[in-house]
Amino acid sequence: MSPHMTSDEFREYGKQVVDWIADYLDTVESRPVRSQAEPGDVRRALPEHPPEHGEGFAEILADLDRVVLPGITHWQHPSFFAYYPANSSGPGILGDLLSSGLGVQGMLWATSPACTELETVAVDWFAELLGLPFRTDGPGGGVIQDSASSASLLAIIAALHRISDGTVAQQGITERHMVYVSTETHSALAKAARIVGIGAGNVRVVGVDQKTLAMDPEALDRMLAEDRAAGAAPVLVCATIGTTSTAAIDPIRAVGEVCRRHGVWLHIDAAYAGVAAVCPELRWVNDGVAEYADSYATNPHKWLLTNFDCTTMWVADREPLVAALSIQPEFLRNNATSSGAVVDYRDWQIPLGRRFRALKLWAVMRWYGAEGLREHVHTGLAQAASLASWVAEDPHFALHEPQTLGLVCFRPRWPALSEEDADAATLRLMESLNNSGALYLTHTKVAGRVVLRMALGGTRTEQRHVEAAWQAIRAEYRGT
Numbered sequence: 287m288s289p290h291m292t293s294d295e296f297r298e299y300g301k302q303v304v305d306w307i308a309d310y311l312d313t314v315e316s317r318p319v320r321s322q323a324e325p326g327d328v329r330r331a332l333p334e335h336p337p338e339h340g341e342g343f344a345e346i347l348a349d350l351d352r353v354v355l356p357g358i359t360h361w362q363h364p365s366f367f368a369y370y371p372a373n374s375s376g377p378g379i380l381g382d383l384l385s386s387g388l389g390v391q392g393m394l395w396a397t398s399p400a401c402t403e404l405e406t407v408a409v410d411w412f413a414e415l416l417g418l419p420f421r422t423d424g425p426g427g428g429v430i431q432d433s434a435s436s437a438s439l440l441a442i443i444a445a446l447h448r449i450s451d452g453t454v455a456q457q458g459i460t461e462r463h464m465v466y467v468s469t470e471t472h473s474a475l476a477k478a479a480r481i482v483g484i485g486a487g488n489v490r491v492v493g494v495d496q497k498t499l500a501m502d503p504e505a506l507d508r509m510l511a512e513d514r515a516a517g518a519a520p521v522l523v524c525a526t527i528g529t530t531s532t533a534a535i536d537p538i539r540a541v542g543e544v545c546r547r548h549g550v551w552l553h554i555d556a557a558y559a560g561v562a563a564v565c566p567e568l569r570w571v572n573d574g575v576a577e578y579a580d581s582y583a584t585n586p587h588k589w590l591l592t593n594f595d596c597t598t599m600w601v602a603d604r605e606p607l608v609a610a611l612s613i614q615p616e617f618l619r620n621n622a623t624s625s626g627a628v629v630d631y632r633d634w635q636i637p638l639g640r641r642f643r644a645l646k647l648w649a650v651m652r653w654y655g656a657e658g659l660r661e662h663v664h665t666g667l668a669q670a671a672s673l674a675s676w677v678a679e680d681p682h683f684a685l686h687e688p689q690t691l692g693l694v695c696f697r698p699r700w701p702a703l704s705e706e707d708a709d710a711a712t713l714r715l716m717e718s719l720n721n722s723g724a725l726y727l728t729h730t731k732v733a734g735r736v737v738l739r740m741a742l743g744g745t746r747t748e749q750r751h752v753e754a755a756w757q758a759i760r761a762e763y764r765g766t
């Protein structure tokens with residue numbers, strides 16, 4: 287007898303799985319947001335050895351309830367306010383399921399033309415929805431990556447290729463290349479610098495405006511000039527639209543002018559906030575991108591309803607990226623590639639193989655339409671505005687301003703405590719809220735002080751959840 291699942295069995299269990307997911311999402315609110323598991327709990331609940339004889343799917347599903355769910359932190363819980371959201375949605379989940387169902391590996395156009403061409407259309411559509419100028423029929427174009435971190439790494443690889451005229455791809459790094467970030471830039475840039483061999487020590491950290499926490503373009507200008515005068519070869523500046531700590535927005539136009547003057551690649555990490563531009567009144571976040579960005583990445587897998595993983599990345603000119611990464615081993619040769627008439631996305635990313643991620647983004651854009659996406663962003667913004675106003679009105683709390691987009695940062699006031707003790711008290715307050723299971727929030731540091739962060743914009747978060755979270759925070763504060 288064949289060990290494979292028959293199509294009748296697949297239909298039966300497939301329906302059970304979809305029902306399981308629907309029930310899970312319907313009841314996720316009743317679960318503690320952050321997993322209460324202790325280290326090793328999940329592992330201990332699992333057999334030490336794999337089965338010799340196959341098991342029924344019902345048993346797998348039973349273990350999902352018994353073993354897996356207690357070890358899940360519920361990112362789709364309406365009271366999940368930690369980090370930034372990783373939204374899922376019905377069309378996003380189903381698009382991903384269809385990708386699994388097709389089981390396509392789209393490394394080349396020839397290995398599934400639809401996987402490539404649908405992706406090209408999806409990223410072109412998405413650029414249009416965000417009001418971005420990137421189009422695949424021009425010199426640049428877009429691609430879907432697994433993460434914003436990969437996009438940053440790829441930007442550095444492309445920038446190294448451009449600045450060295452291809453030498454780095456052949457001989458490795460022969461000059462003292464430098465990458466420029468701000469104090470607020472995501473750690474993915476330092477990681478990328480380590481990976482490419484530039485080294486974290488050659489990541490230069492530019493200061494920020496003390497209030498807005500946005501990169502200081504004049505400080506960048508000075509640093510670039512000094513480094514070049516000292517014999518270094520600046521390669522890339524990463525500006526951020528929506529920093530991880532406070533959603534600060536770097537002045538792209540001013541930073542871009544500096545980059546242009548110094549001949550340095552400008553990468554924009556808009557992982558969180560770029561998608562806000564589906565709302566025309568928020569397109570200001572991307573001011574300067576059209577004129578100055580060499581590469582740009584934003585994550586529909588954060589705020590915009592597309593299941594993880596889905597980072598849309600565009601380059602103004604695809605040549606340095608593709609030239610840096612394209613290698614033609616015999617086993618990948620095919621007529622379509624040789625004709626030059628097709629895109630092979632393997633040359634736009636680190637791995638060779640690639641999933642059919644475009645299906646979920648395409649499904650999300652078609653299901654919601656531009657108006658549905660705008661409505662979702664507006665809901666998160668309205669919830670953030672309410673929370674910010676409650677914090678601002680409460681004398682026991684200090685709101686971090688400017689409050690930006692869907693992120694609200696604040697800290698409790700502890701007038702009797704030193705700064706150090708106050709920070710410790712803030713962290714204890716956060717831990718006890720998170721241990722309660724009622725909500726999940728995280729912290730950061732601003733100007734050396736601990737600050738709490740609440741990111742709004744979850745698919746299932748309603749105003750009542752934000753109100754309940756705020757009441758829980760106040761009650762916890764009063765109880766300390």
Ligand code: PLP
Nearest residue numbers: 433434435472528529530555557
């Ligand atoms: N860049 C910024 C500004 C972020 O906020 C984040 C994550 O929150 C990242 C990069 C990393 O994103 P990814 O997980 O897609 O690599």
